[in-house]
Amino acid sequence: MGRMKKPDGKVVLLGDMNVGKTSLLHRYMERRFQDTVSTVGGAFYLKQWGPYNVSIWDTAGREQFHGLGSMYCRGAAAVILTYDVNNVQSLIELEDRFLALTDSASTDCIFAIVGNKVDLTDECALLPETEDESRSKKPITSCITAKAQKQVHVEDAVALYKRILKYKLLDEKDAPAAEKMCFETSAKTGYKVDYLFETVFDMVVPLILQHRAEGLPQTVDISIYKPAKQAKSGCCA
Amino acid sequence: MEAADPDVPPAKGEGLEIPGEQTGPCPTETDGDEPDSVPEELCAIPAEPDSVVEEAGAEPDSVPEDLGTIPAEPPAPQSNGPLSTADGKVDAREELSDKELSDSASTDNVLEDSSEFGPPAVAVGGSGGPAGEEVVVPAVTTHRDEDVTAESWRKRRKHVFVLSEAGKPIYSRYGNEEALSSTMGVMMALVSFIQSGDNAIRSICSDDRKLVFVQQGPLVLVSVSRTLQSEQQLRQELLYVYYQIISMLTQVSITRIFERKKNYDLRRLLAGSEKILDRLLNLVESDPSFLLNAVRCLPLPASLRDSLGALLQKAITSNLVFSILVARSQLVTTVQEKTVIEDCRLEPTDLHLLLNLISATSAFQAGEIWTPICLPRFNPDGYFYAYISYLDAECTVCLILLSTDKESFYSVSDCKKRIEEGMRTQGYLQALSAGGSSQSPSYSVGLVGVPDLRHFMYKPLDIPENYRQLPQFTSPELESPYHSERERHRLFDLYHYLHSRIHSGCRPLRLIYHVAAKETLLAWVTSKFELYTCFSPLVTKAGAINVLTKLLRWIKKEEDRLFIRYPPRYSPTPNPGKSVKGGRSDGAENGFFAGL
Ligand SMILES: Nc1nc2c(ncn2[C@@H]2O[C@H](COP(=O)(O)OP(=O)(O)O)[C@@H](O)[C@H]2O)c(=O)[nH]1
Numbered sequence: 041m042g043r044m045k046k047p048d049g050k051v052v053l054l055g056d057m058n059v060g061k062t063s064l065l066h067r068y069m070e071r072r073f074q075d076t077v078s079t080v081g082g083a084f085y086l087k088q089w090g091p092y093n094v095s096i097w098d099t100a101g102r103e104q105f106h107g108l109g110s111m112y113c114r115g116a117a118a119v120i121l122t123y124d125v126n127n128v129q130s131l132i133e134l135e136d137r138f139l140a141l142t143d144s145a146s147t148d149c150i151f152a153i154v155g156n157k158v159d160l161t162d163e164c165a166l167l168p169e170t171e172d173e174s175r176s177k178k179p180i181t182s183c184i185t186a187k188a189q190k191q192v193h194v195e196d197a198v199a200l201y202k203r204i205l206k207y208k209l210l211d212e213k214d215a216p217a218a219e220k221m222c223f224e225t226s227a228k229t230g231y232k233v234d235y236l237f238e239t240v241f242d243m244v245v246p247l248i249l250q251h252r253a254e255g256l257p258q259t260v261d262i263s264i265y266k267p268a269k270q271a272k273s274g275c276c277a
Numbered sequence: 278m279e280a281a282d283p284d285v286p287p288a289k290g291e292g293l294e295i296p297g298e299q300t301g302p303c304p305t306e307t308d309g310d311e312p313d314s315v316p317e318e319l320c321a322i323p324a325e326p327d328s329v330v331e332e333a334g335a336e337p338d339s340v341p342e343d344l345g346t347i348p349a350e351p352p353a354p355q356s357n358g359p360l361s362t363a364d365g366k367v368d369a370r371e372e373l374s375d376k377e378l379s380d381s382a383s384t385d386n387v388l389e390d391s392s393e394f395g396p397p398a399v400a401v402g403g404s405g406g407p408a409g410e411e412v413v414v415p416a417v418t419t420h421r422d423e424d425v426t427a428e429s430w431r432k433r434r435k436h437v438f439v440l441s442e443a444g445k446p447i448y449s450r451y452g453n454e455e456a457l458s459s460t461m462g463v464m465m466a467l468v469s470f471i472q473s474g475d476n477a478i479r480s481i482c483s484d485d486r487k488l489v490f491v492q493q494g495p496l497v498l499v500s501v502s503r504t505l506q507s508e509q510q511l512r513q514e515l516l517y518v519y520y521q522i523i524s525m526l527t528q529v530s531i532t533r534i535f536e537r538k539k540n541y542d543l544r545r546l547l548a549g550s551e552k553i554l555d556r557l558l559n560l561v562e563s564d565p566s567f568l569l570n571a572v573r574c575l576p577l578p579a580s581l582r583d584s585l586g587a588l589l590q591k592a593i594t595s596n597l598v599f600s601i602l603v604a605r606s607q608l609v610t611t612v613q614e615k616t617v618i619e620d621c622r623l624e625p626t627d628l629h630l631l632l633n634l635i636s637a638t639s640a641f642q643a644g645e646i647w648t649p650i651c652l653p654r655f656n657p658d659g660y661f662y663a664y665i666s667y668l669d670a671e672c673t674v675c676l677i678l679l680s681t682d683k684e685s686f687y688s689v690s691d692c693k694k695r696i697e698e699g700m701r702t703q704g705y706l707q708a709l710s711a712g713g714s715s716q717s718p719s720y721s722v723g724l725v726g727v728p729d730l731r732h733f734m735y736k737p738l739d740i741p742e743n744y745r746q747l748p749q750f751t752s753p754e755l756e757s758p759y760h761s762e763r764e765r766h767r768l769f770d771l772y773h774y775l776h777s778r779i780h781s782g783c784r785p786l787r788l789i790y791h792v793a794a795k796e797t798l799l800a801w802v803t804s805k806f807e808l809y810t811c812f813s814p815l816v817t818k819a820g821a822i823n824v825l826t827k828l829l830r831w832i833k834k835e836e837d838r839l840f841i842r843y844p845p846r847y848s849p850t851p852n853p854g855k856s857v858k859g860g861r862s863d864g865a866e867n868g869f870f871a872g873l
């Protein structure tokens with residue numbers, strides 16, 4: 041039913057629970073940080089980007105359990121893999137649990153790796169706070185937290201990025217540079233959040249055009265995608 | 278009105294002391310053996326036995342385990358301490374349902390798939406090692422950080438704990454579960470000690486506290502309460518907690534998880550869901566929906582409600598089974614797919630849990646949520662896929678569409694667009710958001726026009742069964758003096774107390790006139806309704822009865838606005854498919870652990 045304004049490209053946020061996926065999106069879309077409550081399932085958003093409609097899926101982090109991951113990722117033009125810079129395990133989980141979900145993404149899918157919550161690290165003193173309103177609104181409790189040594193460094197993310205390219209059988213020369221695709225953000229202060237999303241969207245646009253030129257089906261045409269049930273058995277291995 | 282008993286002595290006030298006194302000398306589970314102790318200030322008329330039976334039948338929501346396991350005889354003699362236990366039948370029952378479960382566990386690969394989130398299978402990526410055991414503890418939440426050794430922690434009105442059979446902490450209402458692991462260990466030791474004697478622990482009563490235990494499959498739930506709620510009511514609350522967990526994970530998957538790994542840390546799957554349980558526990562204490570097991574409807578002109586129902590009815594797609602429209606947490610209307618409704622109706626519990634989950638979940642209006650969700654009373658083992666979207670900027674009007682097809686997001690989202698469009702062009706949206714001016718959009722008790730009446734809860738029981746109608750109730754806003762939490766708790770303690778007397782397993786009452794310190798209450802149940810009213814303390818018995826007459830007249834007059842009278846249904850969809858409930862294979866069909 042042609043009523044729906046068809047999204048032109050799909051971006052998916054993946055990563056463990058509590059790393060700040062919802063907060064990042066909230067910061068970007070609503071320009072603020074609030075103590076979000078837990079996400080159930082996935083949440084779908086449309087963002088106007090130039091003449092294009094980019095759809096964004098924010099996921100809960102339990103996708104393996106419900107087997108919905110491949111549905112959220114199907115045909116995605118970009119995947120934003122998110123971890124918490126203060127939590128080593130959250131980076132490991134990206135590779136162990138979430139990478140396989142992206143098997144259903146578009147073959148030329150772009151990957152971004154994002155380390156969030158840099159405001160909690162000792163390096164954050166250097167970071168400019170883009171917006172201050174969050175400070176006053178947040179209960180003091182969260183400000184008391186002593187600044188900790190950063191647990192995950194960009195180099196770890198870069199290494200992961202390169203392993204992902206290998207996993208996808210992509211040549212490093214053909215894919216965007218690792219340094220460009222690894223981000224460190226703070227949803228709380230807004231640090232580099234716009235930069236992250238805008239970089240990704242800008243890179244999605246050429247893909248949209250290319251897909252259009254090739255006449256590829258767009259992400260949402262589900263009638264084409266009544267999937268064979270056993271399509272992705274290796275999904276989380 | 279003939280039920281009012283004229284020869285009961287006038288009340289002495291402070292009615293609330295009485296239940297406390299009663300449990301004093303007789304700390305064991307006492308529902309069964311105190312027929313002589315009707316408190317003096319209660320004007321109590323026992324219901325005839327057969328009408329009680331009728332009632333139990335007419336109330337499909339009462340949890341069978343509960344009713345079934347109330348000991349027929351007084352507690353067994355060997356339990357001479359304050360521990361009260363049921364006889365071994367409880368365990369037998371559990372075993373039976375477990376067996377049913379494993380029978381219905383359809384395929385092996387489903388089982389296989391469930392390991393995907395478990396540590397052993399996860400390690401394939403080859404880096405983390407045993408770190409998989411680590412639990413992500415949510416950053417900073419108020420109650421989670423509470424010092425569990427502090428006096429203030431111990432003084433909490435009601436604690437609720439959930440643990441696994443292996444004694445692993447899963448949830449604690451206050452304080453961090455980790456800090457409580459030894460406490461929970463003791464609880465589990467108690468449970469298994471009694472179990473080793475082929476019995477099941479039900480409750481422990483001390484002077485000022487009740488401990489109630491509920492075991493459901495591999496989960497043990499414990500309530501430690503200083504409220505005046507009956508054991509049965511506390512048990513019901515624990516079941517709500519259990520069902521809320523089921524609504525996120527399904528019963529069959531929890532069973533399987535613990536079959537595979539006895540000491541699995543379920544918090545790995547529930548991380549982030551604590552707020553949902555926290556919110557639920559706050560609600561059950563102060564929202565009559567849970568006590569009455571009925572749904573509160575947004576008061577609306579019947580014509581508007583009908584038009585909205587018609588709109589929902591038109592905007593359907595295959596595999597859609599329930600369309601639910603909610604405004605400010607109150608039901609506007611629901612439409613059900615015809616074949617489904619013939620199988621089974623939507624249960625109030627399922628709707629309450631669904632709404633609680635939604636309210637505890639982040640949402641901003643731009644987003645559309647798509648999530649697997651289990652309706653535990655409908656089918657504890659299968660998932661629906663819920664589409665959730667707010668229709669107004671203030672996030673007060675919420676549309677919920679439940680589908681059986683996990684791939685149908687985009688077509689369901691399209692249904693929403695049609696509904697939204699229809700509502701806008703007809704101006705329904707404004708009508709809904711303007712329906713009540715205040716935050717909680719109920720109505721003022723002043724509308725009834727009788728000064729002595731402070732508050733009431735009315736649940737009609739004479740719903741035509743062929744409509745498979747949702748049990749509903751109506752209740753005005755809480756006004757002064759019930760603004761503070763403390764006063765509200767007092768009122769609901771009283772309501773809970775009256776409710777427990779009305780629904781007492783062994784000695785149900787039909788009419789209770791109860792004079793408390795700061796208010797007078799009257800509870801009355803007939804074949805047509807269940808009614809709880811609260812008056813100012815100065816009301817006389819005759820005055821109260823007079824008010825009741827006026828109240829009932831008012832409700833009769835308003836009933837088209839207060840209740841959904843004739844719920845609409847879809848005609849069978851183009852692809853009516855299989856029935857959603859019951860079928861063994863449905864769990865898998867329904868997307869349970871799908872993605873295989
Ligand atoms: N200090 C800090 N806290 C954050 C940041 N981003 C998210 N959080 C907090 O981390 C918790 C989880 O965030 P959420 O967005 O729900 O994570 P999600 O599960 O990945 O969606 C919340 O309590 C947030 O307030 C951040 O950049 N800095």
Ligand SMILES: [Mg+2]
Pocket residue numbers: 061062063078079098099100
């Ligand atoms: Mg989230």
